[in-house]
Amino acid sequence: MKTFIFSTTLDQKIPRSFFEALTFAGSLDSAEITALIAGSLSQEQKDYLHKAGCGHIFFYTQELPQWHDPMFYLDLVENFFAEKGEPDLVILGASAINQVLAPMLAVKLKAGYVSRVISLPEPQNPHIVKRFAYSGKIISKTEIKTGKAVLLLGSNAIAPVEAEGVKTIETWDAKPATSDGVEILEVKKPETRQLLTEARIIVSGGRGMRGPEYWKPLEELAEALGAATACSRPVSDEGWRPHHEHVGQTGKVVAPDLYIACGISGAIQHLAGISGSRIIVAINKDPDAPIFQAAHYGIVGDVHKILPQLVEAARRLK
Amino acid sequence: MKIAVCISNVPDTTTRIKTDATGQKIDLNGVQWVLNPWDELALTRAIELKEQNTGLVSEVIAVMAASAAGEATLRKALAVGADRAVRIDTDPADSFEAARELAYYFEAHWADIIFTGIESSDFNGLAVGPMLATLLKIHLIPGVSGVFLENGQVLVQQEVDGMSIRLKTHQPVVMVVQKGIAIVPKIPAMRGIMTARTKPLEVLSPRKEALQTEVTAFEPLPPKAAAKMIDAEDAPRLIELLRNEAKVI
Numbered sequence: 364m365k366t367f368i369f370s371t372t373l374d375q376k377i378p379r380s381f382f383e384a385l386t387f388a389g390s391l392d393s394a395e396i397t398a399l400i401a402g403s404l405s406q407e408q409k410d411y412l413h414k415a416g417c418g419h420i421f422f423y424t425q426e427l428p429q430w431h432d433p434m435f436y437l438d439l440v441e442n443f444f445a446e447k448g449e450p451d452l453v454i455l456g457a458s459a460i461n462q463v464l465a466p467m468l469a470v471k472l473k474a475g476y477v478s479r480v481i482s483l484p485e486p487q488n489p490h491i492v493k494r495f496a497y498s499g500k501i502i503s504k505t506e507i508k509t510g511k512a513v514l515l516l517g518s519n520a521i522a523p524v525e526a527e528g529v530k531t532i533e534t535w536d537a538k539p540a541t542s543d544g545v546e547i548l549e550v551k552k553p554e555t556r557q558l559l560t561e562a563r564i565i566v567s568g569g570r571g572m573r574g575p576e577y578w579k580p581l582e583e584l585a586e587a588l589g590a591a592t593a594c595s596r597p598v599s600d601e602g603w604r605p606h607h608e609h610v611g612q613t614g615k616v617v618a619p620d621l622y623i624a625c626g627i628s629g630a631i632q633h634l635a636g637i638s639g640s641r642i643i644v645a646i647n648k649d650p651d652a653p654i655f656q657a658a659h660y661g662i663v664g665d666v667h668k669i670l671p672q673l674v675e676a677a678r679r680l681k
Numbered sequence: 682m683k684i685a686v687c688i689s690n691v692p693d694t695t696t697r698i699k700t701d702a703t704g705q706k707i708d709l710n711g712v713q714w715v716l717n718p719w720d721e722l723a724l725t726r727a728i729e730l731k732e733q734n735t736g737l738v739s740e741v742i743a744v745m746a747a748s749a750a751g752e753a754t755l756r757k758a759l760a761v762g763a764d765r766a767v768r769i770d771t772d773p774a775d776s777f778e779a780a781r782e783l784a785y786y787f788e789a790h791w792a793d794i795i796f797t798g799i800e801s802s803d804f805n806g807l808a809v810g811p812m813l814a815t816l817l818k819i820h821l822i823p824g825v826s827g828v829f830l831e832n833g834q835v836l837v838q839q840e841v842d843g844m845s846i847r848l849k850t851h852q853p854v855v856m857v858v859q860k861g862i863a864i865v866p867k868i869p870a871m872r873g874i875m876t877a878r879t880k881p882l883e884v885l886s887p888r889k890e891a892l893q894t895e896v897t898a899f900e901p902l903p904p905k906a907a908a909k910m911i912d913a914e915d916a917p918r919l920i921e922l923l924r925n926e927a928k929v930i
């Protein structure tokens with residue numbers, strides 16, 4: 364089964380989502396894996412790929428569009444298929460580009476499409492997969508009825524393992540047609556970025572934090588744990604925190620190993636964004652807050668008193 | 682300029698989701714249906730654009746693939762301010778079926794801007810917008826957090842991975858809208874509710890082609906044990922448990 368994996372690099376690094384896709388593909392006996400990675404990459408990351416990758420890996424190292432241009436990536440991948448042959452199975456990790464590219468590729472390949480796949484396939488059959496539906500409230504088992512399949516993995520749904528089966532690593536630099544129809548007027552890049560969807564640990568604050576001036580201990584805890592920071596919707600609506608931190612049904616859907624909710628009540632729309640998390644911790648002064656129903660660990664108390672103690676304990680870990 | 686908004690009819694988020702006796706279908710009895718939250722915001726922005734650019738935006742059209750159960754939601758879209766509505770009479774089995782039915786409609790009835798939401802809160806497919814653009818062979822702009830009409834040109838704000846980009850786009854175009862497109866959903870005014878009854882709501886037959894995917898079963902979420910509670914006086918123990926018991930830090 365010809366299996367294709369695609370990823371862009373992010374700040375010279377291969378995102379974790381790529382290794383999740385590789386692990387998924389590597390778990391299938393019959394997969395002949397070909398992967399395409401677009402974007403520049405540090406030498407250290409290339410070396411790591413030699414050690415931990417598998418299959419045939421190609422790099423596309425030419426310049427990528429400045430904006431999030433799905434037509435460009437579709438074109439790039441189609442050119443790749445034209446040269447290397449069409450795959451039977453496409454497995455994409457949950458990056459922002461893949462999220463859009465995956466359904467487009469499914470149409471082009473006339474392949475059945477399933478998004479947000481949450482577990483390794485039934486024994487060796489990637490055409491029967493599990494996913495969340497109804498905003499994380501139920502799991503659906505979906506069968507793909509076409510010969511070809513495109514799967515978009517849920518973020519952090521599969522623990523990547525190092526593979527050690529690299530056959531070839533080479534550069535593939537055919538020139539893709541750029542897409543027209545759009546003129547870029549302005550590009551603003553953040554100075555630093557830790558994507559919520561890639562983060563293993565997230566420390567998140569709600570209205571119980573009381574105001575933006577009280578965020579310091581939360582940020583300190585995040586720093587001590589190497590975590591990203593997030594927030595509930597009212598917090599970003601109020602402008603206490605930037606919009607890209609907003610988690611939930613109308614924000615980002617995250618699935619870290621650890622989600623620490625500070626002063627968040629746990630409304631259903633918030634839970635819709637975090638229910639795939641492995642461990643949820645709730646800190647809330649109200650013992651009846653619904654967040655405790657979703658949590659694995661809980662502390663009832665004043666977040667302003669508790670956070671500094673956690674910061675101190677977390678710093679001692681090192 | 683015509684603006685179309687693809688509207689998904691979904692259970693209200695607070696609905697408890699359970700399966701029927703077969704375990705293969707969701708029990709929809711007593712479900713409160715609403716406009717998918719993203720689509721509600723897209724519709725709000727489409728109507729704002731029409732109100733602020735009279736003459737330029739000629740029409741806002743709400744399009745839905747759903748059985749008759751979706752009609753009330755489409756009427757709400759009309760009450761909010763859409764000029765007319767189209768219902769393709771089928772409950773799609775997956776995002777592809779929805780996209781394909783919508784594509785057949787738009788091939789015959791072009792719109793200059795087609796809005797879709799980032800995801801429906803029932804399927805959570807993340808797919809209809811990108812699939813629709815690919816089927817129609819037109820441009821796609823994902824991650825749209827703002828749309829503006831200036832001197833007859835369409836300006837778009839895109840926010841992805843912490844990047845913020847301003848673009849000028851040609852039409853026709855499919856835009857996948859996300860947070861920021863509108864802040865507060867427009868709610869129907871009394872006059873809107875009255876006029877909604879007389880606005881056109883066209884029902885079309887679906888093409889109904891072979892399915893690509895099928896849900897064969899639903900499973901409840903794995904049961905979760907009650908949270909382990911840690912005394913507030915002993916908060917640092919949480920860090921120790923996270924390291925030694927949960928092994929996540």
Ligand SMILES: Cc1cc2nc3c(=O)[nH]c(=O)nc-3n(C[C@H](O)[C@H](O)[C@H](O)COP(=O)(O)OP(=O)(O)OC[C@H]3O[C@@H](n4cnc5c(N)ncnc54)[C@H](O)[C@@H]3O)c2cc1C
Binds near residue numbers: 568
């Ligand atoms: C269509 C729709 C979509 C939505 N989408 C989202 C979404 O994507 N994400 C989202 O988050 N919300 C969303 N919401 C809003 C959601 O319903 C809740 O209103 C929101 O999540 C509440 O945020 P919160 O928990 O920060 O605030 P609150 O509900 O006000 O909760 C604050 C909590 O802090 C606790 N607290 C107060 N002081 C302290 C203290 N000193 N120490 C410890 N705890 C304290 C309180 O006990 C309370 O539980 C949506 C709503 C709708 C209708």
Ligand SMILES: Nc1ncnc2c1ncn2[C@@H]1O[C@H](COP(=O)(O)O)[C@@H](O)[C@H]1O
Binds near residue numbers: 690783797805807
């Ligand atoms: N049955 C449908 N009819 C019309 N639009 C739909 C339908 N299903 C999904 N959409 C649109 O596609 C978006 C994404 O849906 P999904 O791909 O199912 O997550 C929604 O926000 C709607 O704008």
